[in-house]
Amino acid sequence: MGRLEGKSVIITGAGSGIGRAASLLFTREGARLIAVDRTDGVKETVEMVKQAGGTAEAVMADAGSEADVIGFIRKAVSAHGKLDAIWANAGVSGGLVPLAEQTPEHWQEVLRVNLIGPFLAVKHSIPLMTAQGHGAIVCTASVAGLKSGASGHPYAASKAGVISLVQTTAYSLSGTGVRINAVCPGLIETGMTKPTFDRAKQRGTESKIGQLNPLKRAGQPHELAAMGLFLASDDASYVNGQAIPVDGGLTASMPYTGKPI
Numbered sequence: 001m002g003r004l005e006g007k008s009v010i011i012t013g014a015g016s017g018i019g020r021a022a023s024l025l026f027t028r029e030g031a032r033l034i035a036v037d038r039t040d041g042v043k044e045t046v047e048m049v050k051q052a053g054g055t056a057e058a059v060m061a062d063a064g065s066e067a068d069v070i071g072f073i074r075k076a077v078s079a080h081g082k083l084d085a086i087w088a089n090a091g092v093s094g095g096l097v098p099l100a101e102q103t104p105e106h107w108q109e110v111l112r113v114n115l116i117g118p119f120l121a122v123k124h125s126i127p128l129m130t131a132q133g134h135g136a137i138v139c140t141a142s143v144a145g146l147k148s149g150a151s152g153h154p155y156a157a158s159k160a161g162v163i164s165l166v167q168t169t170a171y172s173l174s175g176t177g178v179r180i181n182a183v184c185p186g187l188i189e190t191g192m193t194k195p196t197f198d199r200a201k202q203r204g205t206e207s208k209i210g211q212l213n214p215l216k217r218a219g220q221p222h223e224l225a226a227m228g229l230f231l232a233s234d235d236a237s238y239v240n241g242q243a244i245p246v247d248g249g250l251t252a253s254m255p256y257t258g259k260p261i
């Protein structure tokens with residue numbers, strides 16, 4: 001028996017990186033998946049799932065649009081009769097724009113995808129999950145939502161907002177049997193961070209990537225997928241309202257000299 005055997009699951013941002021790794025892992029564990037992305041990378045993900053013997057359907061949609069969110073949640077219910085878990089994972093980095101040059105429009109787009117997207121996933125999953133009396137919601141935040149120094153301002157604010165959304169919603173869901181948690185990735189090698197990795201390769205400084213955390217390396221998408229699987233499954237039946245870093249230990253310390261004490 002897989003850890004998500006027969007469960008109806010939605011993952012957004014499934015066309016690349018963490019969402020693709022999660023799609024492969026969740027379906028290997030028996031989930032019946034609606035894989036969502038705004039790019040057609042999601043079709044490739046679903047092909048990979050099917051080749052591995054899993055069950056998935058691709059939906060091209062904007063995770064920050066309420067009509068689209070309603071649409072893909074309806075799709076999961078019509079295909080699988082229920083919704084057991086949703087991972088609101090789609091996100092954009094917003095780049096590194098100097099503060100004085102940032103515009104409200106730039107902030108609005110980053111917040112729309114990264115924060116309003118998870119809010120909409122929460123809003124439209126909750127009625128189904130509370131009626132069932134169970135459900136697991138996972139949202140992708142970031143270490144950038146916990147501390148400064150990992151991203152631009154709108155991205156950091158959006159991810160701090162996701163953590164707050166998760167904490168406040170856990171209490172909105174009191175007594176319903178529905179759980180909600182966030183994962184806070186550190187530096188993970190995905191489409192989003194490809195420019196950083198490419199630049200380091202060009203400069204020959206690849207070995208320096210991830211040196212600030214005690215594991216001394218960047219993370220891989222499957223290492224996030226593993227935490228998402230835990231949180232989406234009944235293994236995490238008493239884990240609720242938390243924002244869990246998966247960052248090699250990066251956020252465990254104050255800034256330090258790098259020498260072991």
Ligand SMILES: NC(=O)c1ccc[n+]([C@@H]2O[C@H](COP(=O)([O-])OP(=O)(O)OC[C@H]3O[C@@H](n4cnc5c(N)ncnc54)[C@H](O)[C@@H]3O)[C@@H](O)[C@H]2O)c1
Binds near residue numbers: 012039041142188193
């Ligand atoms: N890679 C990292 O180091 C890192 C660190 C912290 C947090 N995160 C978060 O992890 C999540 C997954 O990102 P990733 O690193 O796998 O990057 P990625 O770019 O490889 O994947 C993100 C996916 O989200 C999709 N997407 C973006 N906006 C969308 C929208 N409006 N609707 C539907 N799909 C949309 C993209 O098309 C892409 O396929 C994001 O929320 C990101 O902010 C990543």
